[in-house]
Amino acid sequence: xxxxxxxxxxxxxxxxxxxxxxxxxxxxxxxxxxxxxxxxxxxxxxxxxxxxxxxxxxxxxxxxxxxxxxxxxxxxxxxxxxxxxxxxxxxxxxxxxxxxxxxxxxxxxxxxxxxxxxxxxxxxxxxxxxxxxxxxxxxxxxxxxxxxxxxxxxxxxxxxxxxxxxxxxxxxxxxxxxxxxxxxxxxxxxxxxxxxxxxxxxxxxxxxxxxxxxxxxxxxxxxxxxxxxxxxxxxxxx
Amino acid sequence: xxxxxxxxxxxxxxxxxxxxxxxxxxxxxxxxxxxxxxxxxxxxxxxxxxxxxxxxxxxxxxxxxxxxxxxxxxxxxxxxxxxxxxxxxxxxxxxxxxxxxxxxxxxxxxxxxxxxxxxxxxxxxxxxxxxxxxxxxxxxxxxxxxxxxxxxxxxxxxxxxxxxxxxxxxxxxxxxxxxxxxxxxxxxxxxxxxxxxxxxxxxxxxxxxxxxxxxxxxxxxxxxxxxxxxxxxxxxxxxxxxxxxxxxxxxxxxxxxxxxxxxxxxxxxxx
Numbered sequence: 375x376x377x378x379x380x381x382x383x384x385x386x387x388x389x390x391x392x393x394x395x396x397x398x399x400x401x402x403x404x405x406x407x408x409x410x411x412x413x414x415x416x417x418x419x420x421x422x423x424x425x426x427x428x429x430x431x432x433x434x435x436x437x438x439x440x441x442x443x444x445x446x447x448x449x450x451x452x453x454x455x456x457x458x459x460x461x462x463x464x465x466x467x468x469x470x471x472x473x474x475x476x477x478x479x480x481x482x483x484x485x486x487x488x489x490x491x492x493x494x495x496x497x498x499x500x501x502x503x504x505x506x507x508x509x510x511x512x513x514x515x516x517x518x519x520x521x522x523x524x525x526x527x528x529x530x531x532x533x534x535x536x537x538x539x540x541x542x543x544x545x546x547x548x549x550x551x552x553x554x555x556x557x558x559x560x561x562x563x564x565x566x567x568x569x570x571x572x573x574x575x576x577x578x579x580x581x582x583x584x585x586x587x588x589x590x591x592x593x594x595x596x597x598x599x600x601x602x603x604x605x606x607x608x609x610x611x612x
Numbered sequence: 613x614x615x616x617x618x619x620x621x622x623x624x625x626x627x628x629x630x631x632x633x634x635x636x637x638x639x640x641x642x643x644x645x646x647x648x649x650x651x652x653x654x655x656x657x658x659x660x661x662x663x664x665x666x667x668x669x670x671x672x673x674x675x676x677x678x679x680x681x682x683x684x685x686x687x688x689x690x691x692x693x694x695x696x697x698x699x700x701x702x703x704x705x706x707x708x709x710x711x712x713x714x715x716x717x718x719x720x721x722x723x724x725x726x727x728x729x730x731x732x733x734x735x736x737x738x739x740x741x742x743x744x745x746x747x748x749x750x751x752x753x754x755x756x757x758x759x760x761x762x763x764x765x766x767x768x769x770x771x772x773x774x775x776x777x778x779x780x781x782x783x784x785x786x787x788x789x790x791x792x793x794x795x796x797x798x799x800x801x802x803x804x805x806x807x808x809x810x811x812x813x814x815x816x817x818x819x820x821x822x823x824x825x826x827x828x829x830x831x832x833x834x835x836x837x838x839x840x841x842x843x844x845x846x847x848x849x850x851x852x853x854x855x856x857x858x859x860x861x862x863x864x865x866x867x868x869x870x871x872x873x874x875x876x877x878x879x880x881x882x883x
Binding site (some may be wrong): 378379380384408450451452453455457492589590591603 | 685839842866867868869875878879880881
């Protein structure tokens with residue numbers, strides 16, 4: 375935002391949206407990180423905190439939406455201003471979904487805690503969430519700079535998370551085949567892994583929105599994908 | 613950059629609409645008022661059956677350019693117009709051009725409604741009568757009726773055609789002026805801030821009318837209201853300090869203009 379508007383109140387309104395989005399990003403990050411921590415340490419109290427934090431994130435998303443509607447009605451924004459506001463609505467929706475995914479992981483802590491999470495698997499999930507959180511954190515940094523170049527490079531890195539997810543998927547299948555008693559916790563863990571993988575997708579959505587806000591164009595080409603979990607099958611070997 | 617090129621040509625139904633024939637063309641148009649230069653080498657096509665909006669801050673040259681299109685600047689003593697302006701490929705500043713006939717082909721509607729101090733009927737009938745467009749009273753009646761219909765005013769005035777035009781409301785007077793412009797069957801209609809003296813309802817009616825008139829006429833409108841340009845035009849030209857900054861599809865100008873000066877102006881920022 376090189377120069378300011380003749381209406382200074384308009385600048386304040388746009389700053390308000392940006393500030394709210396950054397706050398939402400911080401809270402969403404924290405929820406995801408704590409949900410995975412609660413999962414691998416079987417910490418139900420922490421899981422409960424994540425679940426109750428979600429209401430705050432939901433309220434913030436509604437606030438961004440309401441404020442954006444008022445700005446559109448009162449200012450009739452165009453060009454970069456309009457893209458800024460439309461982008462804020464979309465990013466708030468993505469962050470709200472990230473919070474929901476963290477909450478869903480937290481809810482599964484209770485179901486999984488009876489048997490605990492095998493150490494090796496826990497490490498895999500932690501690594502997956504580190505990748506997703508790093509991507510989320512970077513995309514939120516890019517949001518503050520509005521760099522189209524950086525947004526584009528983040529979008530091209532979702533591949534790593536997808537590959538990691540596929541590997542966890544295979545691992546979980548192996549555990550389930552080893553012992554049917556693993557099926558319940560492993561199914562929950564599978565959803566947890568999927569939740570974390572989805573966070574990467576939302577970070578990518580946000581990167582695309584930032585690119586659009588900065589340039590007015592949609593990023594070219596397909597997203598790189600290495601998510602082959604949908605073709606993985608359990609091969610029973612005697 | 614590829615993506616950007618795509619967005620410009622995007623409106624698919626526009627493919628036929630987006631490339632209509634060029635009705636008027638300004639080539640390297642310059643205007644001097646005495647020693648002061650008001651326009652610098654403006655190259656601007658005016659497309660047929662298209663509403664072209666000219667926007668820009670006060671003193672940017674948009675009204676000056678508009679007035680060049682039917683030689684209204686001829687009436688200003690120390691005004692000199694350079695470059696070339698064509699109508700259907702013919703230079704309108706050529707000495708062989710009859711200015712009265714030119715202004716019948718390129719009509720004008722002004723900022724303030726200016727009906728003649730005559731009846732509603734006479735306001736509309738005046739042009740066709742002096743240009744000899746009607747052979748008898750019945751034909752003239754017909755022209756008056758269709759013109760008032762095209763201007764969306766017929767139903768409001770059909771029972772009081774002999775009352776004074778000046779007795780109408782501001783919005784009705786402006787539509788009467790549009791009917792008067794339409795009555796001589798012009799090809800191009802120039803509008804210089806036609807709604808700036810009207811309330812929002814009358815403005816909406818005139819804008820709706822502009823939208824309909826586009827089917828039969830080529831329209832060039834100067835407006836200070838960015839929202840109006842966004843609502844009524846298909847093409848928008850941005851002027852600043854006597855230069856044409858940018859001309860493009862209105863959709864493109866109002867979502868992602870190429871020039872930062874355009875962006876700053878339409879977003880209401882300090883330049």
